Amino acid sequence: MIELRKFVAPEFIFGAGAIDLAGRYAQNFGAEKVFIVTDPGVIQAGWTGKVQQILENQGIDSSIFSGISPNPRAEEVMVGAEQYREHGCDVIIAIGGGSPMDCAKGIGIVATNDDHILTFEGIDNVPIPGPPLICIPTTAGTAADVSQFAIISDQEEKVKKAIISKTAVPDVALIDPATCLTMDSYLTACTAIDALVHAVEAYASTAHAPMFDLHALEAIRLISANLEKVLAEPADLELRGKLMLASLQAGLAFSNASLGAVHAMAHSLGGYLDLPHGECNAILLHHVMAYNYPEAGERYREIGKALGLGVENISSKEVKKLILAEIIRLKLSAGITASLGQRGATISDIPHLAKKAIKDPCMVTNPRVPILRDIEVIYEEAL
């Protein structure tokens, strides 16, 4: 309890209408020209245009960069940084899901440090912070808007690399649940399960601490209680707000406590097969939990409580059964039914996937220390 710990979080504004503050914050940062990082889906949903209009009303010029893949690539970051400089921008606004936000973090880092983005891979390897960054999330799951993580795809090695640094924390997050209204149900399900995985892994992380635990457990409660409701009532802003809050709380927890094997394995998988991050997490979660159970039983019992399960006064073995069943039920009811095999992975991919996963920084805080073969077995089970 008295261990020295710190809690890193950006200034954030949560609530309907937060997006309207983009202009004021850009002006607070002394912006003359804003570099807007986004993707085609968000542009089509109209959010990018809205932000551009808000800036214009404030008398601030802007330039849009949207050449981003669903898993943002190192080359795209480099092109973005070049454009940022060419257009003489001084503030970055990211609007969208995890991809534009991670890409925007990368662009900022390259713009000030002037080196290839992949040279900053790992923990605390960014010497100088990027220019002011405002994040406006339009999904409820990634929480890149509050985290110190940026995940960039290395196309050469076909793996996603994690850049973990205080300098990757945005300067301000404008979290507006209204932006979630434009998500389809599969994206809603995948991002919500992503947030659930954030909360579960942060809570079970070997770097957990009481003040992060609060946020993790609250996130699990909110998702467990509201995911199915949102999928049934996608236009209910109140319900969307609950999932958005869950995403924020999970983000605050994992940004400080870090993650575990699910993310390490999902990064390897997403980089190799170019699969959506949330879906990878959803497919792997219960397999990893089963593997971790011997080392994380007591923490998982608390997770069971947050999931609303009656886990008191029953054996650890029964708790495990109950929790895994609930996770699988939640996933299937949200419509995530595919296995890794169905999503294109084969048994021959597994050695490569495992080798990359075991080296991922997220693996460091997994409650159980795996050997290579353990990782292979988990992948095999998820096939």
Next chain:
Amino acid sequence: MKKPSEEVHREEMLQRIIGLGERSLKKSYYPELQKRIRELEKANHELQHEIQERLKAEAQKEKLEFQLRQSQKMEAIGTLAGGIAHDFNNILSAIIGYTELAAIHIEQCGNAANCRASNDLEGVLRGADRAKQLVHQILSFSRQKGGDITAVNLEALLRETTRMLRALIPTTITIETAIHTTTPIIMADATQIHQVIMNLGTNGYQAMLAKGGRLQFDLSETDLPVNDPMVTNLQLAPGNYLVLRISDSGCGMNRETLAKIFDPYFSTKIGKGGTGLGLSVVHGIVSLHKGHISVYSEPGKGTTFRIYLPKAEQAAGTALVEAHPVLQRGEERLLIVDDEADLREVLQRILENIGYSVTVAATPIEALARFTATPHDFDMLITDMNMPEMDGAELIDKVRALRENLPVILCTGFSETMNEKSTRALGRARHLVKPVTQKELHETIRSLLDS
């Protein structure tokens, strides 16, 4: 099974994630400030680099200053040693001279009972000869005695010397030779350079006596430009040099020992056969050849000597060899000048003994007076170099003014200005280094008078 190193790494990564002790830069809201931070980071980096460079330069300077102090010290010791050698030579001359005379007298008596005394006198001469060698070593060190300078192929000399070393050194020590030059020619006294290599090789062997090891000889060449620190700080002439590196993997030396190794009579092997003169002689020889010797050593790791010797401009020629004249009796009239009565008497008696008629003078003034009175009564002048009032060279000038081309012999114990070469420049003249033996003296007189 997890390797412990992996666990340590994992723990280290975990601590970094937890974020204690990390470098945590606060994001700034102002782009201007970001720029300033960047500039400061860069300036800081440059400053660190500059500090490193400066430290390096200071260390280099300190090293060169040490080397300069060292060479100045060697020079001072050299001068002192040379002076002592001069006095010592005069004393030795008397000892050798009287002993030779005593031997002659005993022989003339032809008494067999005196045989034992004869043997004893030989013992005296042997002892005196050893003393003479020692004085020569001191003179080599003090740069006063130059040898025969010819073009020498250092590679051939090195190979020959290492062959000799191989025969002397046990096989627990490997000897390696590497040559990185195609024109290994220097102007040198081959015997002295041989002595240098033998001496350093033997030292290396002694350092590796306990455990065996590697003795490496490496010959390369380098060009020292005018602005090279070796040139500006150590008074080496700019130009091409051969560099002979001699390394052993033996016990090495500490800093304190290192500072003294070239001092005469400093030895770590006193009582074990070391005279303490070896390295000082090596230093003297290298200096005499206008080269430089440096040493690097680490206790327990080994020692490396680096010898710089100026490269010769032309290819190796052949040394001039002098034919020895046949010994015979003489009858010429000689004028001998020496301010030391003992030496004067010894010379007179030795020379009269083999037939010469000898006139002696105690001072150059007296000698000049006698010569001026009857310049044609003398066939040769034999003079000491260092005398009060007038030195030998000046006396020769004055005498030659009266009789051009008079044969002269100049004897020195020690002279900074005269050597074999400069004496020959005087024409019919020879130079002898004291102490001289009867045989040397007679051969020299004949070579002058019979030519």
